Amino acid sequence: MKSIPFGNIRPGGFWGDRLEINRRSTIPSVYDRFTDTGRFEAFRCNWKEGSELPKPHFFWDSDIAKWIEAAAYSIELHPDPELEKIIDGVVDLIEKNQQEDGYFNVYFTVVDPEHSRFKVRDWHELYCAGHLLEAAIAYYNATGKDKFLTLMRRYVDLIEKIFVKEHSASFDTPGHEEIELALIKLYDLTGEKKYLDMCSYFIETRGTSEKDKNIPSWAKPEYYQSDVPVREFTAAEGHAVRALYLYSGMADLADRTGDKSLLDACERMFDDIVKKQMYITGGVGAASSGERFTESYVLPNDLAYAETCASIALALFARRMSSINPDSKYADAAETAMYNGALAGVSLDGSSFFYINPLEINLRKREIFEKYYTFDKTYKPITQRVAVFDCSCCPPNVARFVASIGEFLYSYDDETLYIHHYMQSDTEFEGIKITQQTEYPNEGEVRITVSGLKGKKLAVRIPGWCGYVSLAGEKLSAPVKKGYAFVDVTEDEGTFDFWFEMKPRFVSCNPAVSFNHDKVCLCRGPLVYCAESVLNDGRQPDNILLDVSGRVGLEFSEETGAYTALADAFEELPREELYFDVKDIKREKIRLRMLPYFAYANHGESDMAVWMRKGEGNA
C-alpha cells in the first residue's frame, strides 16, 4: 500500500489552524532562534578556535536540515518565495563548503576535522547526513529544484563507498539512526536500488558488528539498539528517538522488500511500547537518564522524560505500520501521540517549545525534595516552554510534523482506500477526490465524500476509544476487520456519514504502573485532559478527586480549538487533626476546569496533573 502524500491534502478545522500557526509563527520563530544562536551562520564554515562566533555543535546540521524540511513542506501547501530564498542561500553554502569527495558536515569540517569521516559512532555524522538528505528530498518535491538533492546524493555516494564498499569507517552502523528513513525516501524518489541496499546494510549489520561495540563507557549496546541483530529484539530499548527511527526504517524496508520476519520484529516492538511503555499521552522514552525507554510499566508522571521528538517518532513508526498491515492499533497510537504528546511540544501561539513532557508538575513536591532530601541537582522537567534549547531537535521536528500531518490520513491499494484519521480536509489525488467534513477531534461526526472510487472499498478506522459507531444514522453493520470497517463504494460519488460516539471517559491504568494507583485520567475522543492549578483558583490538582460517576461539562475554547472540560470533583477540606478516623473524611464538591494536555502550560507556571485521584459518589 501507498500513502496519499500530504501535498495532495488541504487540512482545515483543528489542524488547518495548527498549520497556519506553524507557517506563520513556528517556522519563522525557529528560523529566528537558529539565526540568533549562530546555527545558520555556522553553514558558512568560518568558525575558528578563538573566533567570536558560537562554536558549532555536532548536531547543528540536523537542526537546520529539519527546519528546511519543515519549510519545504510548508512551501508545498503554501508557496513562499522568501522562504525559498533563505533555503537557496543555505544550499549555496552547502555547495561551497562540501568537500571534494562529497563529504559535508559543519562540525567535523571546522571544529574537529581530526575526527571527520566517521571516526566516532556516537557523534551523529550519519544522523546529520540523513536529515540533510530528507530536507533535500522535501525541497525537491516542493519546488522541483534539484541542486540540494544533487549535492546530497554525492554525499550519499561517499557514505556508500566508505561504509558499504570499503568498510573503512571506525564503526559499521549509525550511533543515531535516521539515515535509514532518508535512504528509503531516496529510493522511492529515484527507484535506484543501491539506496535500498544501503538502508538494508545499515539495518542488517546492526547488532552484528564488532566495530560498533566501541561505545562510551556510560552506554550499553542496547542503548544503540546494537546488542543483538534487529530480528531478535524482544522489547523496545535504549534511546527512544533512535529506537523509533530504526523501527520506522525497519518497517519501510520490510514494506519495500516484503520481509516478514523484519515486519514481525516491528510489530513486537510496537506492541511492547503501547502495552507496556507508553504514557497515555503517547509519550515514550520515560527515562531522563539517556532519554531512553525504561522497562515495562516504569512510567512516572512528574519525572517523565517523554521527549517531543520521541512522540513524533512513535507517530511516524505507527504511520508506516498502518500502511503495511492495517490494524487500528497503529493509528490509535499515532492519534494519541499526534493530539497529545507531540502537540504539547509547541505552545498554542506556535513560538515556544517543550523538549520534555511530564504528566505532572508539583512544584511543592520538588521544593520539598530539594530542600530536605538531596544536596544534589536532581532531574526535573522545565515547567514553561522556551523558544530554543541547546539541543534544539524538537522545535523543527514539531514544525515538520505539523506541516506534513496530512500524510497520516490515507493509504490505498488497488481495492481499498484506508481512512486512518479524521480531519477536516480536501484531497485530490490521481483522479480521486475525498472530502472530510468534521469538527474532529471535538465531535465524532465525520461526513466522508468520495469520488473516483466506485467499485472499491473504504476501510474506515474505528478509534479504540469509541464504543458505538453509526453510519447514516444506523448502527454500523459493515464488516470490521482489525479495527477497520469495510464499506463498499457503489456510486461514482458517495457520501458516508459516520458518527463515532465521543463521550468523556475515565480511564484507569494497569496496576503495574504504581505511579497511577487509585488515579484516573479524563479523556474524550483522542484528547487527554489535565488539570492546572492556574486555571482553578490555585487549587492543587493533588488535593482534588475526580468524580468518576459525575458530570463532565464541555465548553468550547477559541484559544485551544478544543473543548475545555468542567468536571465534577471533590476537594479536600483543610482540617485541624493530623490523624483521624477514616469515616471522618471531609470533602467539598467543586467543578474542575480541565484543558486538553496539549494546551497545558500556556497560562503561566502552574501545578498540573494528567492522572487525578479517583473519587466517586460522595467522595
Added chain:
Amino acid sequence: MKSIPFGNIRPGGFWGDRLEINRRSTIPSVYDRFTDTGRFEAFRCNWKEGSELPKPHFFWDSDIAKWIEAAAYSIELHPDPELEKIIDGVVDLIEKNQQEDGYFNVYFTVVDPEHSRFKVRDWHELYCAGHLLEAAIAYYNATGKDKFLTLMRRYVDLIEKIFVKEHSASFDTPGHEEIELALIKLYDLTGEKKYLDMCSYFIETRGTSEKDKNIPSWAKPEYYQSDVPVREFTAAEGHAVRALYLYSGMADLADRTGDKSLLDACERMFDDIVKKQMYITGGVGAASSGERFTESYVLPNDLAYAETCASIALALFARRMSSINPDSKYADAAETAMYNGALAGVSLDGSSFFYINPLEINLRKREIFEKYYTFDKTYKPITQRVAVFDCSCCPPNVARFVASIGEFLYSYDDETLYIHHYMQSDTEFEGIKITQQTEYPNEGEVRITVSGLKGKKLAVRIPGWCGYVSLAGEKLSAPVKKGYAFVDVTEDEGTFDFWFEMKPRFVSCNPAVSFNHDKVCLCRGPLVYCAESVLNDGRQPDNILLDVSGRVGLEFSEETGAYTALADAFEELPREELYFDVKDIKREKIRLRMLPYFAYANHGESDMAVWMRKGEGNA
C-alpha cells in the same frame, strides 16, 4: 508534681520482656560493638597521629556515657557486679585523663587539643559533658558510688567558670543541647541552686548571643534553635534531637521555677509537633538533610528520617509535660513514640538497630529512581538493622530508654496519683503500693490495685485512641479533665478494673500530607501496623488495598509479644491492557498479614508500608 522513679517500678508483661532483652542482649551487644570500634579503648587517651588505634570522634564520649547510663539503669533493677566492674574501669580512665582544671573530653584531649575548651560550637563538647554527667548521676543512684559524680561535678564547675562567670568560650550556648537536662538532674540530686542557674543561663542566653552566630556556612541559626529567644519560638525547627532536648530542658526549668511563659513556649512546640510534624509512628525530624524538622505536613514515608533518638527525645519531652500540666495529649504522644518510632529502633532480639525509621520501603521504586532519574547518590534509608553505626547515638539511647521505661508511668502530688501509662508492673514507693495487672498493649483491660492512697485521687489517662472506657464493668462516669478520669480512693486498699476498648482502627491522615492521600493506616491500641512483602508471599504492599469495612483478625505472636493482624484486603490482578475503563478494575480478596511497626525488618529485606491504599466493599 514528681514522677515515681523507675527504680521503684518492676515492669512485667510486654515491657518486662523488652527489659530482659535489653539487659541480656542490647547492653552487652552495644558494649561489644563499642569495644570493637575502639570507643572504650579511646578513654585511655593514648591515640596519636599515625597510631593504629581508631581515631576518636568528637561524640564518642557521649556514646560511652549513654551506654553507662543504660547499664546503670539496668543495675538498679538487676544488680550486676560484672557490669559495675566495666563501668568502674571507665571511671578510672576518666579520673586518670581528666585535666588539672576538671576538663574531660577524649577527642579534644588527644585528637584536637588546639580546639579544646569550647572553641567550636558545633562540636558537641557540652553535649558529651551533659551525657557524662547524666551517666555519673545514674551510676551514683544505682550503686551509691560517687567517684564518677565527683569527677563530673569538677567538670561542671569548670563549665560554670568558663561560660557563666568568665564568658571566655567562643560561644555562649551549646551547639547540641543536652547538658540542660543533666544540670537539672544534678540540681534535683544535690539541691544546689547554681546548677539550676547554669541550666537557666544556657536556656535564656540562647537566641540572644552574638557569639553563637558563628556557625558553619551550611547551617542557619534556627538549626541550633538560636534564631530567637526561646520564648519566641513559634514552631519546632532545626535538628530534631537538639530541639527536643532543649524543649525538655525548658520544661524542666519551667517546672522547677514555675515560669509560665517558658511553659507556654513548650506547649506551643509540643502542639506544633503533634499536629503538624509527627509521623503516626511518633517519628519526628522528617528531613534527612540536617536530621531536622521540616515544616508543617512534610512527612514523606519512603524518605522519612525520623531518627530513633528523636522519637525517644519526643517521649522524654512529653513525659516532662505530662508531669507539669497533665493533659492526655502528652502521654498519647509519648505512648505513640514508645511503642512505635522508638521501639522500632531495636531488633526483636535486641542486638541490632535502626538510626532512621522510614514508614515505607519500596525497593523497586528506589531502583527505578536510581537507574533512570539520577546519576547522584540520593538519600535512602537502610532496610535492615545493623549492630553499630559510625554515628552510633541511637543504640545506647534505646538501651537507656528501655531500661528506664517505668519512669513514664506515674506522677504524683499531695492529692493525686496520675497514671499516665499502662504496663504490667509492681510499684512500691514511699509507703504506696501500686500494681497494674494487664496484657497491655495487647488488651485494654487494666486492673489497678493501690494501697496507701486512701482519701486521695487516681487520675487515670484515657488514651486518645480509645472510644469507650468502663470501670468495674460500667461505663466510666467519673469526671474527666484534659483526658484524665478522676477516681476517688476511698479504701486503704482498692482495686479498679478499667477497660479501654481496643478495636482495630483505620486512620486517615490530614490531606495536607499529600504523601498519604487515599491511604489508611491500621492501628490497634497504641500499636501502628505495617505490611511487609516478606510475610505476604512477596506481595508488594503498594499493590494491595486495605478493606476499611472488612474484618481484622488477630493472632498472638510469641516473637513480637503482640498481635499480628490479618486484615481483609484487595490485591490488584495482573492484566494485559495498559489503559482501560475505570469500571473494569479487577481485584482479588486476600488476607493481609500485618505486624506492629516496631517489629518490621526482622525477617529479611522486604518492601514495607505503614500507609496502605484504602479499599472498601468490593474494592
